[in-house]
Amino acid sequence: MPSRILDDALQALGHRDDPQAKTPASAILTLAILAAMERGGKHNKALALAQDLKRFTHIPSPSRFHRRLHALSPLLLPLHYLLAQVWKNLHQAQACALDTFPLPVCENIRAPRARPFPDGVYRGFIPRERVPFHGLKHHLRVDDGKSLHEVNLTPGSPHGLTPFLLLPLELPEGAERYLDRGYERHLHEDLLKEAQGLVPMGIRRGKGRRYVPWPQYLAVVGRRVVETVGSTLHASFPRRVRAVTQEGFVMEVRSFVLAQNLGLMVQRMLG
Structure with missing residues (x-):
């Protein structure tokens, strides 16, 4: 369900995936949220977990995943405020x-x-x-x-x-x-x-x-x-958020915030 919510939210923001991309942007963000929820923000462990679960048609390599995630990082804050507007209806x-x-x-x-x-x-x-x-x-x-x-x-x-x-x-x-x-x-x-x-x-x-x-x-x-x-x-944060750049640190923090709100929204919808 989080992937479906993110897919609808990205469409509302006007985002379109590259035709050559094997993994949609909603799946990349879902994997980042999975890392925040279950693996303390460690993306490599989240990719390995997703590989074992076999819920995604294609799992990118860690380097490719990080490049895609950094390219999508400007959308994290608009996604947060868009989901906050949806929450007001709930x-x-x-x-x-x-x-x-x-x-x-x-x-x-x-x-x-x-x-x-x-x-x-x-x-x-x-x-x-x-x-x-x-x-x-x-x-x-x-x-x-x-x-x-x-x-x-x-x-x-x-x-x-x-x-x-x-x-x-x-x-x-x-x-x-x-x-x-x-x-x-x-x-x-x-x-x-x-x-x-x-x-x-x-x-x-x-x-x-x-x-x-x-x-x-x-x-x-x-x-x-x-x-x-x-x-x-x-x-839910790791003891220290490991990031090489300021943008990477902010991206990690915002992914945890997005995971918190998405978990609450899914819980309310299912309840």
């Missing part, structure tokens, strides 16, 4: 939660020699663990149905609120947004509430002038969905 979200997760590309001691991400702008800090890291930040917006609607990748050093201001936040009027303390900005909350009618439900600092005790419990409970989805997503 589930009418009334609330969303936002959070930021670190994506280290290497150990801290190897940061000066990190070839794909050599600059100091990728040097970030994990507040909950009080340790630095070298890599990217993964910004997620999850609805109350556990679907990842909006994703953003930024270098590790900028504040988490910076990319949050760039997210479109396509939500119905009156929808609630569950935020943690890092997203507390009164001016931004007032602008969104006036322009889009979104209700901010943030975990506020105890001495803040907008601190009210009883909404804190609702914010903590509402944010559990993004913490659960984010933890599940990042637990």
Whole structure:
């Protein structure tokens, strides 16, 4: 079923396969998603598994598969947003939660020699663990149905609120947004509430002038969905995403996000 969904989505995006291609683009993306779901992102193991299952008419060689996948990588983000629109027909979200997760590309001691991400702008800090890291930040917006609607990748050093201001936040009027303390900005909350009618439900600092005790419990409970989805997503990652280039690293991350949403969509359709 994922291959059929991807085939329809690629047709909706206007993608056409080369007539000489033995393996369609939907099968290439399905193999990448299979690697993310079952083999920790290791494409060689996913190709071997697909060879054993005999569900595909033609399995490309690992080198050919990687060339095809890198050529299709610009379609991963449009596919994600197209499937998010399809999900809205399956589930009418009334609330969303936002959070930021670190994506280290290497150990801290190897940061000066990190070839794909050599600059100091990728040097970030994990507040909950009080340790630095070298890599990217993964910004997620999850609805109350556990679907990842909006994703953003930024270098590790900028504040988490910076990319949050760039997210479109396509939500119905009156929808609630569950935020943690890092997203507390009164001016931004007032602008969104006036322009889009979104209700901010943030975990506020105890001495803040907008601190009210009883909404804190609702914010903590509402944010559990993004913490659960984010933890599940990042637990499926390998210990270190092995990539030679920045584009390869981003492609790996987006394939895991696409696998997460496709699995949820198939589960909802079959249920």
